[in-house]
Amino acid sequence: MRKIDVRDFNLATRTTSREINRRIVLNLVREHQPISRAELARRMDVGRGKVSLLVNELIEAGEILEGEFGESTRGRKPKMLYVRTHDRLVIAIDVRFSRTYVMLSDFAGHQIALETFDTVFDVGALVGEMAARVKRLVRAHGASGRIEGIGLVMPGMVDRSTGHVIHSPQLGWHDVNVRDPLAEATGLPVSIENAPIACALAQMWLGEASNDFVYVTVSDGVGVAIVVDGQVVRGRNDSSGEFGHIRLRPGGTECLCGKLGCWEAYTSNVATLSHYLGYDVPPREALHLLREQRISVAELIDRARTGDARALEALKRTGTELGTGLSMVLNALNPAQVFVGGEISSAWDLIWEDVQKEIRAGVLADVVARTPIIPEQTSAYPRLRGAAALVAAPIYAAPEVA
Amino acid sequence: MRKIDVRDFNLATRTTSREINRRIVLNLVREHQPISRAELARRMDVGRGKVSLLVNELIEAGEILEGEFGESTRGRKPKMLYVRTHDRLVIAIDVRFSRTYVMLSDFAGHQIALETFDTVFDVGALVGEMAARVKRLVRAHGASGRIEGIGLVMPGMVDRSTGHVIHSPQLGWHDVNVRDPLAEATGLPVSIENAPIACALAQMWLGEASNDFVYVTVSDGVGVAIVVDGQVVRGRNDSSGEFGHIRLRPGGTECLCGKLGCWEAYTSNVATLSHYLGYDVPPREALHLLREQRISVAELIDRARTGDARALEALKRTGTELGTGLSMVLNALNPAQVFVGGEISSAWDLIWEDVQKEIRAGVLADVVARTPIIPEQTSAYPRLRGAAALVAAPIYAAPEVA
DNA sequence: CGCATATTGTTGCATCGTGGGACAATTCGC
DNA sequence: GCGAATTGTCCCACGATGCAACAATATGCG
Numbered sequence: 084m085r086k087i088d089v090r091d092f093n094l095a096t097r098t099t100s101r102e103i104n105r106r107i108v109l110n111l112v113r114e115h116q117p118i119s120r121a122e123l124a125r126r127m128d129v130g131r132g133k134v135s136l137l138v139n140e141l142i143e144a145g146e147i148l149e150g151e152f153g154e155s156t157r158g159r160k161p162k163m164l165y166v167r168t169h170d171r172l173v174i175a176i177d178v179r180f181s182r183t184y185v186m187l188s189d190f191a192g193h194q195i196a197l198e199t200f201d202t203v204f205d206v207g208a209l210v211g212e213m214a215a216r217v218k219r220l221v222r223a224h225g226a227s228g229r230i231e232g233i234g235l236v237m238p239g240m241v242d243r244s245t246g247h248v249i250h251s252p253q254l255g256w257h258d259v260n261v262r263d264p265l266a267e268a269t270g271l272p273v274s275i276e277n278a279p280i281a282c283a284l285a286q287m288w289l290g291e292a293s294n295d296f297v298y299v300t301v302s303d304g305v306g307v308a309i310v311v312d313g314q315v316v317r318g319r320n321d322s323s324g325e326f327g328h329i330r331l332r333p334g335g336t337e338c339l340c341g342k343l344g345c346w347e348a349y350t351s352n353v354a355t356l357s358h359y360l361g362y363d364v365p366p367r368e369a370l371h372l373l374r375e376q377r378i379s380v381a382e383l384i385d386r387a388r389t390g391d392a393r394a395l396e397a398l399k400r401t402g403t404e405l406g407t408g409l410s411m412v413l414n415a416l417n418p419a420q421v422f423v424g425g426e427i428s429s430a431w432d433l434i435w436e437d438v439q440k441e442i443r444a445g446v447l448a449d450v451v452a453r454t455p456i457i458p459e460q461t462s463a464y465p466r467l468r469g470a471a472a473l474v475a476a477p478i479y480a481a482p483e484v485a
Numbered sequence: 486m487r488k489i490d491v492r493d494f495n496l497a498t499r500t501t502s503r504e505i506n507r508r509i510v511l512n513l514v515r516e517h518q519p520i521s522r523a524e525l526a527r528r529m530d531v532g533r534g535k536v537s538l539l540v541n542e543l544i545e546a547g548e549i550l551e552g553e554f555g556e557s558t559r560g561r562k563p564k565m566l567y568v569r570t571h572d573r574l575v576i577a578i579d580v581r582f583s584r585t586y587v588m589l590s591d592f593a594g595h596q597i598a599l600e601t602f603d604t605v606f607d608v609g610a611l612v613g614e615m616a617a618r619v620k621r622l623v624r625a626h627g628a629s630g631r632i633e634g635i636g637l638v639m640p641g642m643v644d645r646s647t648g649h650v651i652h653s654p655q656l657g658w659h660d661v662n663v664r665d666p667l668a669e670a671t672g673l674p675v676s677i678e679n680a681p682i683a684c685a686l687a688q689m690w691l692g693e694a695s696n697d698f699v700y701v702t703v704s705d706g707v708g709v710a711i712v713v714d715g716q717v718v719r720g721r722n723d724s725s726g727e728f729g730h731i732r733l734r735p736g737g738t739e740c741l742c743g744k745l746g747c748w749e750a751y752t753s754n755v756a757t758l759s760h761y762l763g764y765d766v767p768p769r770e771a772l773h774l775l776r777e778q779r780i781s782v783a784e785l786i787d788r789a790r791t792g793d794a795r796a797l798e799a800l801k802r803t804g805t806e807l808g809t810g811l812s813m814v815l816n817a818l819n820p821a822q823v824f825v826g827g828e829i830s831s832a833w834d835l836i837w838e839d840v841q842k843e844i845r846a847g848v849l850a851d852v853v854a855r856t857p858i859i860p861e862q863t864s865a866y867p868r869l870r871g872a873a874a875l876v877a878a879p880i881y882a883a884p885e886v887a
Numbered sequence: 888c889g890c891a892t893a894t895t896g897t898t899g900c901a902t903c904g905t906g907g908g909a910c911a912a913t914t915c916g917c
Numbered sequence: 918g919c920g921a922a923t924t925g926t927c928c929c930a931c932g933a934t935g936c937a938a939c940a941a942t943a944t945g946c947g
Contacts, residue, residue, distance in 0.1 A: 084716065084717075084878060084879060084882040084883075085714065085715045085716045085882055085883045085885075086512075086689055086690065086696060086715035086716075086878075086881070086882060086883065087508065087509060087512045087715070087881075087882075087883045088696050088715060089512050089513055089515075089516045089517075092509050092512075094505070094506055094509060094529060094530075094531065095501070095502035095503075095505040095506050095904090095905085096502075096905070096906090097502075097904070097905040097906070097931080097932055097933075098905090098932075098933085099497070099501075099502050099505070099905095099933095100497035100498075100499075100501050100502050100904080100932095100933060100934075101497075101932080101933060101934090103496070103497040103501070103886055103887045104496060104497050104933090104934090106489065106887060107489060107494050107496060107887060110488075110489045110491050110494075111491055113491075114491045115491075119895075119896090120895070120896060121894070121895050121896075124895095124896095127496055128496075129496065129934085129935080130934090130935065130936065130937085131895070131896060131897085132896085132897070132898075132899095132934095132935085132936080132937090133933090133934065133935080134896090135895095135896060135897065135898095136897095136933095155893090155894065155895085155943075155944095156893090156894090156944080157892075157893045157894065157943065157944050157945080158892085158893040158894025158895065158942070158943055158944075159893085159894050159895040159896075159941060159942040159943055160894090160895080160942075160943065161894080161895060161896085162895085162896085287488055288488065294488060294490050295720075295721065307817075309818075311713050311714075311716075311718050312487065312713075312714075312716060313487045313488035313489070313490060314486065314487045314488075314713075314714060315486075316713050316818070317819075318697075318818060318819025318820065319697065319819050319820065319821040319853075319856065320819055320850065320852045320853055321819075322819045322849065322850055322852075322853055323817070323818050323819040324817070324819075325816040325817065325819070325849050326816065326817055328816055328849045329731075329812075329813045329816050329817065329847075330733075330809070330812075330813075330847060331732075331735075332734070332735060333733075333734060340849060342846075342847075407732070410731075410732075411731045411732075411813075411817075414727040414728065414730055414731050415709075415725070415726070415727065415728055415731065415813075415817050415818075416711075416718070416720060416725050416817075417719075417720025417721050417722055417723075417724045417725040417726075417727070418720065418721065419721040444744075445731075445732060445744075447724065447727050447730045447742060448722065448724055450722045450724075451721075451722055451724055454721065476486060476488075477486060479488070479489075480486040480487055480488060480489075481487045481488070481489045481887040482887060483487075484505055484886050484887065485505045485508060485509060485883040485884060485886065497933090497934085498934070498935090499902075499903055499904070499933070499934040499935070500903075500904080500934090501904095501934095502903095502904060502905070502933085503903085503904060503905090506904095506905090521924075521925095522924075522925065523923070523924055523925075526924095531905085531906080531907095532905095532906065532907060532908085533924070533925060533926085534906085534907080534908090534925085534926070534927075534928090535904095535905065535906080535907095536925090537924095537925060537926065537927095538926095557914080557915090557922090557923065557924085558915080558922090558923090559914065559915050559916080559921075559922045559923060560913070560914055560915075560921085560922045560923025560924065561912060561913035561914060561922085561923050561924040561925075562913075562914070562923090562924080563923085563924060563925090564924085564925085888947100889946100889947090890945100890946090890947090891944105891945090891946090891947105892943100892944085892945085892946105893942100893943085893944080893945100894941100894942085894943080894944100895940100895941080895942075895943100896939105896940085896941080896942100897938105897939080897940075897941095898937105898938085898939075898940090899936105899937090899938085899939095900935100900936090900937090900938105901934105901935085901936085901937105902933100902934085902935080902936105903932105903933085903934080903935100904931100904932080904933070904934090905930105905931085905932080905933095906929100906930085906931085906932100907928105907929095907930090908927105908928090908929095909926105909927085909928080909929105910925105910926080910927075910928095911924100911925090911926080911927095912923100912924080912925080912926095913922100913923080913924075913925100914921100914922085914923080914924100915920105915921085915922080915923100916919105916920090916921085916922100917918100917919090917920090917921105
C-alpha cells in the first residue's frame, strides 16, 4: 500500500499498460529462460495471443531472441525464448584506493576481459587512463557486440543524478564530476554508483537476492546498502546505510571518521589489522599499512589457517564485532537476507560461530536471528558485477507508474 | 528503479490505466481541495475531457463531490471539487495497557465522539466491550453517515494479514485473533496495526509527512515505524524498526526484553522514571509504578516546569539518550523527517537542546544532523488518528502494478 | 498410413482506454 | 452588446486488452 506523491506522479498514458506488461514478460524470460510463449501465458494467466504480441515487440526491440525448439510430450514443439545478453556488452569499472579494475562483460555480467592499473588521484589523469583502457578493450574484444554503456563504481559518496563524487576520503575528492568527462572521452553513457549499492544491485539483478535485503561491505570502512521492495533506499542526502558509524561503545576506539566507538572501528579491515597488531596502532597508521600493502586481511587469513593463533584470534574478534553490528541491522530492518562482502568473507568458516553467537544475543526475536547471512567472496568481483548491473538494470526495472 | 518480483507481479489489465489515473485525480483533489476540473487538467497535463470523465466516475463512486462555484478572474466560474469525508465515518480503537479508547471520526480523522474504558485482558471480554461501545457510538452519532470500517491499534506485534496479535507483553497475549471476532460482533470490516505504524500512517495520510520518514514512539517501550517511498517497511517477520533494542552500551541497564543496554532501557517512559527515582529501581518495578499510575511522565514534566530540578534533570537525561538513539536512526536511514510521539514530546522545549547536541555528535554528515525532528503531542491522539487512517488509506493508496 | 488428440502460436473482433480538438456555456472587460 | 477567456462536455481516431476461433505441428494408436 503506497501513497501517491502528488508533487511527482506518473500518469498512465495510452501505452502504459503495454509497457508494464512488456516489462513483466521480459523479466519472466530473464528468470525462467529458456521459456516458451505458451508457458509465459500460463504464468501470466493471459491468452497466448497477447503474449505473442508482447514477445514479438521485445524481439523487435532486441531485448529477447528465439532459440531452438524445445521438448514437449505431445503437440507442437515450442520455440524457446532467451534474453539477449551475449552480444550486448558492458564496461564495468571499479575504482579502488590502490588499483582500478576495468572489465568488459556481457549483459549478464559474464567477464570477457579484465585489466587493472594503479589508481591515480588526479581526475583528468584517471579519466584519461580509464578511457584509454576502455578503447583498448573495445578494440581487442568488442567485435562480438555493441557496447551499451559504462558502469562506474567509485569509493565514497556519489550523487547518481549529477554524476558527481560528492566526498571521497580515499581519493581526497570533493564534489568532482567524473561521469561527464568519462562519457565525453569514450562516447558512451556512464552510470555512477558507490560500492555497497553496486554490490547490492549485482546481487539483485545478477545474483540470488530477494527483493528485501541488505548488503554489508567490509573493507577499509563498513557500508550498508538497503533494498526495500526491490528498490535501493538512498535517503534524503544519499547517505542512508551508515550503520558503520553507529556507536557500539561510548568512548570506544577512535574511528577514521573522528568519532569514538563506531561499529566500523571494530570490524573494518583496518580494525582487523588493529586486532592483530595490538590496539596501540592508531587507525590511521593501520590504514596506511593496509594501503601500502605491508599486510592484508587476506594474508592474515592465510596465517590464521596455517596456525597463527594471534591471527585467528584477531579474525574471531572481528567476527564477534561483525555479529554485533549485524544484529543492529537485523533489529532495524528485519531484511529477508543479509549479504556480507569483503575480504573477511573468505574466512567465514573461521568466524561464523562468533558472528552467529553475537547475532543470537543481540536480536530481539528468534526468527530474526535465523535470517540467512550470506558471505560473498571478493574473488567473485562483486563490485565489478555491480558496475555491470548498473548498465543492465534500467532495461529490466519496472516502469514508474502512479 | 524497482525490480519486478517475478513470483508476485501485477499485470496491467484493460482497466489498469483508468484506475491509476482515477487514483491520481483522487489524491490531487485530496491534497489541493477545493480544486476545479480545469485546474486538475493543468496539474496533470492532460485534456479537460479526460479529467471530466475521471471526476464523474469518482463522483459516481462517492469518493468526491461537487461544491459551490469558485472564483475566476475571467470566464466561466469553475465548480469546485472536494473529497467526500464528512458523511463517511470510521471507528478508531486504541487498546492500551490501562485504558482503551474508542473514537468515532470522519474520513479525515476529525473526532466526532470519544469513549474510553478500562482495558480488560480477556479477549472475549475485550471484544465484547469494544463492540458494545461501537454500537452505542453508532446509535448516538452515526446518523450523519455510513460507517466504513474499524481501525484497531493494538500494543505489541501484530500480523496485519491474519489479524492476529502475535505477541503482546502488555496484554499477555500470544497469537490471538482479535480482528475476526470484532468484525463478527460489529458487522464491520476491521483493520489491525501496531502503534508505531499507525502513528506513521496518520502522519502520512492525515498529517504533514513526506513520503520518506520515520516515526519514533516513546511510551513504555520505544518503537520505530519506517516509511520508504510512501510505503511502510514491515520486514520479513513484521519486526522491522526495533531500534529500541539496539545496544547503546555493552553491559548497560537491563531492558524489559531481558537484554542489557538497549536504547529503550534509557529513553522509554520507564527509563525516564528510573532516571527520576534513581537507578536502584529495576525496570519492572518502574513499569509497575507507571502502570498503576502512581507516577507518570506527564506529572514529571509538570514537576520539572514548576521547579523540581531532579525532574528536569531526569527529562534532560532522557533527551540525551533519545538524541543518541535518533542519531542511530538518522545514520541508518537518512529519512527526510523524523516524528517523535509520546508523553516526552510535551517536554520538547525542555529537552530539545540535549537531543540536538547528541544528534550532532552522533551523526556522520552535517546535512543529516539538520533533518527535521518533529515532536507530536499525545493530546493530538496520534494512535487514534492512525487507527482512522487505517480505514481511509486503502481508498487512496496507489494501485499495485508491475 | 490415417485420424483423433493435444499443444503452440497467430489472427480477428469486441470492448474499453487515452489523445486531442471542436463545441457550448458562462463570465469579465471594454 | 461584443470579443476574449475560461470551464466543462462531446466526439472520433487510435491503441491496448480479452476472448475465441484458427492454422500449424507433433504424438499415439488402430
